Amino acid sequence: MATQDSSTQAPPIVPRAMLDVLREARRLVILSGAGMSAESGVPTFRDAMEGLWEKFDPMELASPAAWDADRERVWAWYEWRRGLVQQAQPNPGHLAIPKLAEALKKVSGHDVTVDVITQNVDDLHERAGSKHVLHVHGSLFAPSCCLCGRGEQFAGAPPSEPVARMPPPKCRYCEGVLRPGVVWFGEGLPNHVWRHAEQLIVDCDALLVVGTSGVVYPAARLPVMAREDDKWVGEINPNVSDLSDKVSLHWQTTAALGLTALLDALRGEAVTRRLP
Numbered sequence: 001m002a003t004q005d006s007s008t009q010a011p012p013i014v015p016r017a018m019l020d021v022l023r024e025a026r027r028l029v030i031l032s033g034a035g036m037s038a039e040s041g042v043p044t045f046r047d048a049m050e051g052l053w054e055k056f057d058p059m060e061l062a063s064p065a066a067w068d069a070d071r072e073r074v075w076a077w078y079e080w081r082r083g084l085v086q087q088a089q090p091n092p093g094h095l096a097i098p099k100l101a102e103a104l105k106k107v108s109g110h111d112v113t114v115d116v117i118t119q120n121v122d123d124l125h126e127r128a129g130s131k132h133v134l135h136v137h138g139s140l141f142a143p144s145c146c147l148c149g150r151g152e153q154f155a156g157a158p159p160s161e162p163v164a165r166m167p168p169p170k171c172r173y174c175e176g177v178l179r180p181g182v183v184w185f186g187e188g189l190p191n192h193v194w195r196h197a198e199q200l201i202v203d204c205d206a207l208l209v210v211g212t213s214g215v216v217y218p219a220a221r222l223p224v225m226a227r228e229d230d231k232w233v234g235e236i237n238p239n240v241s242d243l244s245d246k247v248s249l250h251w252q253t254t255a256a257l258g259l260t261a262l263l264d265a266l267r268g269e270a271v272t273r274r275l276p
C-alpha cells in the first residue's frame with residue numbers, strides 16, 4: 001500500500017453514524033493491521049525484502065522449516081526488521097488511540113475502555129502510549145526460547161547494517177536458543193492470545209477495524225464474529241478491503257487522518273456539551 005502524507009490533506013469528515021455509536025460505547029476495541037504501520041514507514045512483510053534480502057521469499061524465512069534449516073539466517077532477518085521498526089515513529093493515528101478513552105468519557109459522561117488488538121508485530125501502539133495491546137501475531141520485541149518457551153528481553157541493539165547471519169542468543173534457562181516472538185506460517189496463534197481476542201470482541205460494544213486487508217485468518221474472523229454478535233463494526237481504510245462489505249460502516253480514509261479527525265470531533269463535542 002502506498003503511504004500518504006497526512007500533513008498536506010484536509011481532515012476528513014467523521015461519519016455521523018460513527019460518532020453516534022461511539023458516544024454510547026463503554027468498551028471500544030480497535031483492530032489494527034499492516035496499513036497502520038505502513039503509514040509510519042514500517043515496510044510490510046513483503047517490502048522488507050530489499051538489499052541483502054531481496055533474493056529471499058519471506059514465506060521461506062517466516063516458517064518453522066526455515067528456522068530448522070538455518071536459524072542464523074532467520075534470526076538475522078528478524079533482527080534487521082526489528083531495527084527498521086526502531087527507526088520508525090508512531091503516526092498520528094497511533095497517537096490518537098490512547099487519547100480516545102478520555103475524549104469518549106467527556107462526551108458520554110461514563111468510563112470508556114479502549115483495547116487494541118493488532119496484527120502488527122511492531123511496538124508502535126505501545127510507543128504511542130496505548131496500554132492494552134494484544135499482539136495476535138506476536139511481536140518482534142518478544143523473543144522466546146525455542147525449547148522451553150520462556151520469554152526473554154533483547155540484550156542489545158540490532159545491527160545497523162543488514163547481516164546475512166547472526167547466531168540467536170542462548171536461553172538462560174535451558175539448552176535452547178531464542179527464536180523470534182512472532183507467529184510463523186504454519187503455526188497457530190497461541191490459544192490464550194486467541195481466547196483473549198475473542199473475549200474482547202464478546203465484551204465490546206463497538207469495534208473499529210483500522211488498516212487491515214481482512215485476508216489474514218483467523219484475525220479476519222474477529223470483525224465477522226462481532227457482526228454476527230450484532231456489534232457495530234466500523235472500518236477505517238483508504239482502500240476497499242475484503243471486510244468492507246461485511247462491516248457496519250466503511251470510512252475511506254487513512255488511520256492517521258481518520259483517527260485524528262475522530263479524536264478532534266469527540267473533543268469538539270465535549271467542548272460543545274459544556275457550553276450553556
Ligand SMILES: [Zn+2]
Binds near residue numbers: 145146176
Ligand atoms: Zn529455554
